[in-house]
Amino acid sequence: MPTRSETLAKAAQLRAMFEAQGAMVVEPPILQPAETLLDLYGEDIRARAYVTSDALRGEQMLRPDYTVPVVQMHMAHGADPARYTYAGEVFRRQEHDPARANEFIQVGYEVFDRADPAAADAEVFALISEALRGLPVQSVTGDIGILMAAVKGLDTTERRKAALMRHIWRPRRFRSLLERFAGQTPVPVSRAALLAGAVESDAPMIGLRSTKEIEARIDALREDAQAPVLSAEQVALIAALLDVREVMPHALSRLQDIAVDLPAIAGAVDLAAARADALAARGIDTDQLAFEASYGRASMEYYDGFVFGFRVEERPDLPAIASGGRYDALTKRLGQGDEIPAVGGVMRPGLMLELEAAQ
Amino acid sequence: MTIKLGVPSKGRLMEKTFEWFAARGITLQRTGSDREYAAAVGGIDGVSLMLLSAGEIPRELAAGRIHLGVTGTDLIEEKLALWDQLVAPVEELAFGHADLIIAVPAAWRDVDTLDDLDAAAAAFRAQHGFRLRIATKYHRLVREFLRGAGVADYALVDSQGATEGTVKNETAEAIADITSSGETLRANHLKILSDGLILKSQATLWRSRTADMDDEERLTLAALLQKLA
Numbered sequence: 001m002p003t004r005s006e007t008l009a010k011a012a013q014l015r016a017m018f019e020a021q022g023a024m025v026v027e028p029p030i031l032q033p034a035e036t037l038l039d040l041y042g043e044d045i046r047a048r049a050y051v052t053s054d055a056l057r058g059e060q061m062l063r064p065d066y067t068v069p070v071v072q073m074h075m076a077h078g079a080d081p082a083r084y085t086y087a088g089e090v091f092r093r094q095e096h097d098p099a100r101a102n103e104f105i106q107v108g109y110e111v112f113d114r115a116d117p118a119a120a121d122a123e124v125f126a127l128i129s130e131a132l133r134g135l136p137v138q139s140v141t142g143d144i145g146i147l148m149a150a151v152k153g154l155d156t157t158e159r160r161k162a163a164l165m166r167h168i169w170r171p172r173r174f175r176s177l178l179e180r181f182a183g184q185t186p187v188p189v190s191r192a193a194l195l196a197g198a199v200e201s202d203a204p205m206i207g208l209r210s211t212k213e214i215e216a217r218i219d220a221l222r223e224d225a226q227a228p229v230l231s232a233e234q235v236a237l238i239a240a241l242l243d244v245r246e247v248m249p250h251a252l253s254r255l256q257d258i259a260v261d262l263p264a265i266a267g268a269v270d271l272a273a274a275r276a277d278a279l280a281a282r283g284i285d286t287d288q289l290a291f292e293a294s295y296g297r298a299s300m301e302y303y304d305g306f307v308f309g310f311r312v313e314e315r316p317d318l319p320a321i322a323s324g325g326r327y328d329a330l331t332k333r334l335g336q337g338d339e340i341p342a343v344g345g346v347m348r349p350g351l352m353l354e355l356e357a358a359q
Numbered sequence: 360m361t362i363k364l365g366v367p368s369k370g371r372l373m374e375k376t377f378e379w380f381a382a383r384g385i386t387l388q389r390t391g392s393d394r395e396y397a398a399a400v401g402g403i404d405g406v407s408l409m410l411l412s413a414g415e416i417p418r419e420l421a422a423g424r425i426h427l428g429v430t431g432t433d434l435i436e437e438k439l440a441l442w443d444q445l446v447a448p449v450e451e452l453a454f455g456h457a458d459l460i461i462a463v464p465a466a467w468r469d470v471d472t473l474d475d476l477d478a479a480a481a482a483f484r485a486q487h488g489f490r491l492r493i494a495t496k497y498h499r500l501v502r503e504f505l506r507g508a509g510v511a512d513y514a515l516v517d518s519q520g521a522t523e524g525t526v527k528n529e530t531a532e533a534i535a536d537i538t539s540s541g542e543t544l545r546a547n548h549l550k551i552l553s554d555g556l557i558l559k560s561q562a563t564l565w566r567s568r569t570a571d572m573d574d575e576e577r578l579t580l581a582a583l584l585q586k587l588a
Contacts, residue, residue: 038514042490042511042512042513042514043490043502043505043513043514043515044502044506046498046502046515047499047502047503047506095440095441095499096440096441098441163478163481166481166511167509167511170509170511172509173477173509176509188471188472188474190471190472190475190553191471191472191475194468194469194471199468200468201465201466201467201468203464203465203466203548203550204466204548205464205466206464206466206526206527206547206548207464207526207527207529207531207532208487208529208532209464209467209479209483209491209532211466213479213482213483213486214466214467214468214469216482217469217478217479217482218468218469221469
């Protein structure tokens with residue numbers, strides 16, 4: 001295991017590499033207001049981040065990553081365009097795997113640039129790829145934006161699309177919703193009874209959720225029961241899309257095939273193709289680059305476009321050595337009306353040193 | 360040295376535990392005044408009794424400070440991550456039955472499943488600007504259960520007692536708590552979700568996997584377990 005000072009030296013070296021690309025060094029505080037993170041991620045973040053509190057400021061979290069504070073800082077007073085780099089500890093609560101570190105050094109690079117998203121994606125990926133050169137890592141890429149475009153383009157009600165979008169990050173839930181909208185799973189008994197008007201309650205109303213809200217949901221359920229089912233073809237197209245798992249050129253041609261029947265994804269697929277060109281222009285061998293359409297979905301993240309990770313195939317016990325992606329929507333949520341396309345990635349210098357030593 | 364047995368220090372759980380051991384030839388009793396937490400063990404040598412709060416028994420077992428302990432499955436699974444590496448169940452004691460469940464106002468005609476809860480939570484958040492609050496003291500178990508079920512847009516709020524009252528008091532919209540008969544829930548106008556059972560718990564005798572033992576203690580433990588089996 002590398003010592004802490006070796007890891008810090010490696011981190012400084014990586015950060016200097018990003019500085020040389022014109023990135024500004026930033027050092028957000030370790031303690032972050034818990035409210036922002038809870039609002040973004042919900043209760044799940046408590047399983048992942050350490051929460052502490054005091055009587056004055058209330059709940060605070062030990063930063064589980066840098067992206068949120070960097071975005072907040074940029075949206076408050078950042079230049080446009082801007083590039084940032086940072087190196088320091090992040091803290092991750094561990095409840096399942098004692099071998100996973102709960103505190104480690106992360107180095108990152110974040111690009112806020114409106115000009116050419118494909119080029120910015122390629123820039124982040126290529127720089128990290130270059131920094132990892134010589135290590136036994138394998139990269140994989142994906143694009144959450146294509147799945148989002150597919151959902152938006154489904155021939156069904158807005159309410160169903162919103163429900164699917166809300167669960168993009170929960171693959172199992174997403175799948176069961178899709179099956180229900182397609183009429184492939186039976187309506188639960190209690191739901192059928194409710195729709196038939198057979199569910200009465202004489203219990204007193206308690207709590208904040210009002211009768212009006214209950215009636216509104218029942219109306220929405222009735223409306224949904226009347227709406228035509230999602231066609232089996234469209235369900236199959238989503239499944240085909242999620243199944244795409246090939247090297248980049250084959251993946252793109254598969255996606256272009258799917259786009260013939262699902263034209264809503266054409267724009268997102270064009271963007272992926274432009275990104276492949278931009279990656280190739282930066283010297284990445286895209287003929288060998290893995291693309292998985294469902295990559296990055298199961299992680300609790302904010303990515304809504306390009307996603308990537310670098311792992312060690314022979315060491316499935318290790319977490320990703322580097323990972324990142326595009327998070328345009330996050331800038332909007334934290335931007336108070338403002339937004340800017342943004343992409344970034346992080347590396348783990350401690351794991352990199354461990355791999356170097358093992359060679 | 361002795362084998363240390365941890366038993367809940369008060370109420371029905373203590374009495375029932377004493378009865379359960381007595382039926383197997385081991386007498387546990389409190390000694391000294393009513394207020395003093397001192398105790399004695401009869402029917403076997405080399406075992407000492409420690410009267411502890413039921414909530415502290417999981418921690419004491421995990422740390423190896425007691426060899427055996429009686430507490431509920433709910434508390435073991437809530438308080439100990441990777442609990443099965445730290446403790447092992449010896450016997451279920453067939454009392455102290457309680458289910459950890461999710462309950463919502465009975466007036467919510469439209470909510471019967473976790474699926475409904477998720478949809479109601481999304482609408483609630485859009486309407487009220489904050490997440491639907493679930494009051495509980497079982498944070499870890501509830502969070503993992505809801506994550507597995509794909510429920511989003513909720514927040515857990517801590518409630519260490521009188522949890523059934525939180526909805527009426529408008530400090531929560533739903534609750535996750537233990538119930539044995541469901542009477543308190545009904546009295547507070549709450550209903551259990553049809554798929555809202557998180558865990559079935561009962562009083563259980565646990566063995567610590569981490570407690571050190573010398574040869575003599577090992578023999579004592581074996582003799583004790585034989586009597587209890």
